[in-house]
Amino acid sequence: MILEKRLLARDRGVGLLNKFWQVPWLFVLLVTTIAGVGYVALYSAGGGAPEPYASKHAIRFGFGLVLMLSIAMIDIKLIAKLSWLGYLGGIGMLVLVLLVGNVGKGAQRWIDVGPIQLQPSELMKIMLVLGLAAYFHRASWERMGNILFLIPAGIMILIPVGLILKQPNLGTALITGLVGTAVLWAAGVRWWKFAALAVCIGIAAPIAYEHLHDYQRARITTFLDPESDPLGAGYNIIQSKIALGSGGLWGKGFLQGTQGHLNFLPEKQTDFIFTMLAEEFGLVGALSVLALMLMVVAFCFMVAFRSRHQFGRLLAIGLGTNFFLYVFVNVAMVTGSIPVGGVPLPLISHGGSAMLTTMLGFGLLLSAHIHRDAELGVTKD
Amino acid sequence: MSRDSRPLRPLGGERTVRKEEERRRSVFKRRAFILGGVQLGAFAFLASRLYKLQVEQGARYATLAEENRISARLIAPPRGRVLDRNGKTVAGNRLNWRVLLVAEQSADVNATLETFTRIVPLEAHERARIEREVRRRRRFVPVIVREFLTWEEMARIEVNAPDLPGISVDLGTTRLYPEAEHLAHIVGYVAPPAEADIGEDPLLELPGIRVGRAGVERAHDRVLRGRAGSVQLEVNAVGRVIRELDRREGIPGQDVQISVDSDLQRAIRGRIEEGTSVVLLDARNGEVLAMASQPSFDPSVFNTGVSGAQWRQWTASRSTPLINKATNGLYAPGSTFKMVVALAALEARVVTPGERVNCPGHMDLGESRFHCHNRNGHGGLDMRQGIKLSCDVYFYEMAKRLGIDRISAMARRFGLGVDLEIEIPGVRRGMSPTRAWREAQGRPWALGDTVIHGIGQGFYQFTPLSLATMAARLATGRAVQPHLTKLVGGRPVRGARAEDWPSLGIPDRDMRLVRDAMWAVVNEEGGTARIARLPAALGAQVAGKTGTTQVRRVTREQRERGFRVETMPREWRPHALFVAFAPHDNPLFAVSVVVEHGTSGSMAAAPLARDVLAEAFQRLRPGGPGTQRVAGG
Structure with missing residues (x-):
């Protein structure tokens, strides 16, 4: 018995080393490269100095790397078992932040946890993916067709979305809802249900709009078309487009971006960091960054395809979609394509909370990758 | 195997499990491909968006970024x-050391100003102005704390610079006269x-x-x-x-560069009293050599702003220091106008130079009697004597023969009542009336009006500048215009040479006659302005003409009561005028002098003109000490 335990322990030790070798180091290199681009961008945003942004970014990434690799070592079965706990924990923090959190610019709410400010809404997106993956991972095709089985999943999505909306943070709420929907889609919820949902929203939205007060409508109009207000909300977008456009094909050169360095570009270290990069490195630089981001998403899909259990698949696809939405919403925002604000560019924007949650997500992804062959494929009717 | 895996234990049979897993896998694969396709499409959209912004519209946005x-x-x-x-230099730029405060460089503006006040005292209102400007402007815009620092103040500020964050000393300019x-x-x-x-x-x-x-x-x-x-x-x-x-x-x-000689100007101004104006021209080309009007003002006051009290004092003062009487004071020319009447009469052939006109001491016209200044009458006199003795009756007669329009036409040819185009804005042109002008006012022109205009009274009103111009034109026979500018940016201005000015078109014979008469006024026994002779040492003789113009009508009653000018209140006394040029045979200078309430042209104005000319000869005469100064002028 004792010997058995000891052997098991040794086996585990060997397993750990073995797992460590299984870490996809190319992916780690990819993530490090993107964080490096972030360092360069933040160095420029700091006026050509590592302070105040770039050096912190590097330290955070270092911590994030350790976090990611540590989580990657955790058995996927344990993660699957703890998923519910994570989901409930996430909801609890969202409630807590509504009660005692600090409200900052753009109504992002955070809680001070030691030296870092934790934004539970960031964490919640990952916890939602975990929760949904755990909920669906044993469901059979028949069961996926059962609407009663889907109602709890819908509630699982709507609770965090509602709580985040109440912060209020429309951008993150939207991403959270879309991530949840993507997991439902991948899990095999029937086509027509998505179509019906889309029709419902299409009908409900104008009716809801009719019942709003004038000032609420005005707020929505400005929200949807910020350029109608060039000195207020539209200023940021207009200056961002000028910065992007003036970057041209090859850019103005490192540290040569006039829009960024002369402070015409607002929030250049957070929401508009992509603009800063695109101004200094042009279309070539911007597309290169997008390509790196696309490679991360592609890796998530690869992990999903190679996983031999539904939990891993749903987890990877959910995390991949979450990452994709981050990038898409941010870049679409700075190019003036969509009117949402307050979404950072993962691994590049300055900010501890986003960095840690991103790396946490990658840790889960790597765990799914390392434990892709785990015995988890159990069906429930 | 272990208890851990129990919840995950298969519920159905092994085959069902595999089948379900296969199903999930295939559904997932299909759906994931679609999801991936959507995401790839979204990235493609972003790429196209970036291409549009950065390449297609790049030039436009680059311009906006530059702007x-x-x-x-x-x-x-x-x-x-x-x-x-x-x-x-008569108007230059003085360096002006100023103290500036940049708010953003000063941690505490109030503390800085407090320290500054201990070094260079600031008045309360200055302090208030600075604080107001600091509040109103953006924090990096400099605010003027103090201007016109002395060297000593500046040194004290520089020494204390470390205690004065945000304070800097700056060099500007201010106008200096x-x-x-x-x-x-x-x-x-x-x-x-x-x-x-x-x-x-x-x-x-x-x-x-x-x-x-x-x-x-x-x-x-x-x-x-x-x-x-x-x-x-x-x-x-x-x-x-x-x-x-x-x-x-x-x-x-x-x-x-202007034509005025500032030393000469100073000397003349030192010689004249309040209410007097003097204009000295270079007779050959009209350059203004000196032009004085007493009293004057300090022009640098306007640079920093005139205080309300100062302004009220200037404008309320009867002596009108802001007004240049030489260009804007209007005076009846009186007897100084007689040469113009004489030339008009000669040109119109209403008289010959030798024709004698009898002066009984007055002229009767209808019920009116016009007096000569000589109550006893001059007897018979020709034109030369008429001018020399300034006989009024002779010129009443000339005016009667000529009519007002011919006199005024000649006056305008001599620069009287016309725009002389001198480079001083706002100069008055004076008044040479015509019959039509008067009738346009709905008033008839009577012969009596014409008669008094023959002795430079009535509507005739001229500035000392135009009287000097008349003197210069009498001296040269050319239509010289008074002007101040010699060089602009080193380039000469047209009009510097006598030949630049057209002839007046008056026969030489007539001009010589009038000049000779003017010479006689000063240099012959019995002339009215013998006092205006220059010292013999200067070797130049003056030709001139006096004028005395009443500012208040003296009635016969008063005259009979022995009313004398000497006992009149000052502001009732007549103005004294004198016009002259010299040397009489080769004129260099033309001068006009008006002494307000000077009582008598010969007593008050003529000696002053003499001194002005003497001064001019000493300083500016070609061949004399100042040859090169006037050369080419």
Whole structure:
């Protein structure tokens, strides 16, 4: 018995080393490269100095790397078992932040946890993916067709979305809802249900709009078309487009971006960091960054395809979609394509909370990758 | 295997499990491909969006970015100087040490000002102004704390610089008038531009800029002002200057040299009293050598702003220091006008030079009797004697023969009652009436009116400047115009040579006759202005004519009661006038003198004219000590 335990322990030790070798180091290199681009961008945003942004970014990434690799070592079965706990924990923090959190610019709410400010809404997106993956991972095709089985999943999505909306943070709420929907889609919820949902929203939205007060409508109009207000909300977008456009094909050169360095570009270290990069490195630089981001998403899909259990698949696809939405919403925002604000560019924007949650997500992804062959494929009717 | 895996234990059979897993896998694969396709499409959309912004519209946005970052500002060029005929500066620029405060460089503006006050005292109202400007302007814009620092104050500030964060000393310029009140009426002054001026020249929007408001400063303002330079600055989003990108120096204002001799001007002004004006021209070309009007003012006061008390004092004063009486004072010419009447009569052939006109001491016209200044009458006299003795009856007769229009026409040919186009804005032209003008007012022109105009009374009203011009034209026979400008930016101005001016078209014989009569006035026994003879040492003889004009009508009753000018209140006494040129045979100088309430032209004005001419000969006569000064002039 004792010997058995000891052997098991040794086996585990060997397993750990073995797992460590299984870490996809190319992916780690990819993530490090993107964080490096972030360092360069933040160095420029700091006026050509590592302070105040770039050096912190590097330290955070270092911590994030350790976090990611540590989580990657955790058995996927344990993660699957703890998923519910994570989901409930996430909801609890969202409630807590509504009660005692600090409200900052753009109504992002955070809680001070030691030296870092934790934004539970960031964490919640990952916890939602975990929760949904755990909920669906044993469901059979028949069961996926059962609407009663889907109602709890819908509630699982709507609770965090509602709580985040109440912060209020429309951008993150939207991403959270879309991530949840993507997991439902991948899990095999029937086509027509998505179509019906889309029709419902299409009908409900104008009716809801009719019942709003004038000032609420005005707020929505400005929200949807910020350029109608060039000195207020539209200023940021207009200056961002000028910065992007003036970057041209090859850019103005490192540290040569006039829009960024002369402070015409607002929030250049957070929401508009992509603009800063695109101004200094042009279309070539911007597309290169997008390509790196696309490679991360592609890796998530690869992990999903190679996983031999539904939990891993749903987890990877959910995390991949979450990452994709981050990038898409941010870049679409700075190019003036969509009117949402307050979404950072993962691994590049300055900010501890986003960095840690991103790396946490990658840790889960790597765990799914390392434990892709785990015995988890159990069906429930 | 272990308890851990129990919840995950298969519920159905092994085959069902595998089948379900296969199903999930295939559904997932299909759906994931679609999801991946959507995401790839979204990335493609972003890429196309970036291409559109950065390549297709790149040039447009590049322009917008440049507009954002570059701010063009004007630099004020130094204002040109005004020099006198000897090259002496009469309007220049003085360096002005100013103290500036930049709020953002000072941790605590109040503390800094407190420290500053201990070094250089600040008045309470100055303090209030500074604090107001600091509040109103953006924090990096300098605010003027104090101007016109002395060397000592500046040194004290520099020594204490470490205790004065945000304080800096800066060098500006301010207008300086070394001759002060002596040339104020000619040179004029500068002042901050009025709202109405701004807009024509962007330069005028600059803080601290000054524009010419009067005199030469105003007449040549454009030349003196120069053209603004510009500097391209890189600014950040809040407008703070980051660096200078490009600098285009402006064109500095050009110097203007005027014909006035400031030493002579000073000497003349030292000789005259309140209410007196003197104009001295170069008879050959009309250059103004001196032009004095007493009292005057200090032009530099306008530079910093005239206080309300000062302004009230100037405008309320009966002596009108702001008004240049030499160009804007209007006086009846009196007997100084008689040469014009004589020439008109000769030209119209209503008299021959030798014809004798009898003067019984008065002339009767209908019920009116017009007196000669000589109650006993001059007896019979010809034209030369008429001028020499200034017989009024002779000229009543001439006027009667001529009619007002022919006299006034001749007056205008001599520059009387016309625009002389001198470079001093706002000069008055005077009045040479015509019959039509009077009738246009609905009043008939009576013969009696004509008669008094024959002795330079009635509506005739001229400035001392135009009387001097008349003297110069009598001296040369040319239509010289008085002017002040010699060189603009080193280039001579037309009109410097006698030949530049056209002939008046009056026969030489007539001119010689009148000049000879004017010579007789001064140099012959019985002439009215023998007092105006120059010292023999100067070797030049003066030709001139006196004038005494009543400002108040003296009735016969008063005269019979023995009413004498000596006992009149001062402001009732007649004005004294004298016009002259010298040397009589080769004229260099033409002069006019008007002494308000001077009582008698021969007693008050003629001696003054003599002194002015003597001074001019000593300083400016060709061949004399000042030859080169007038050379070419």
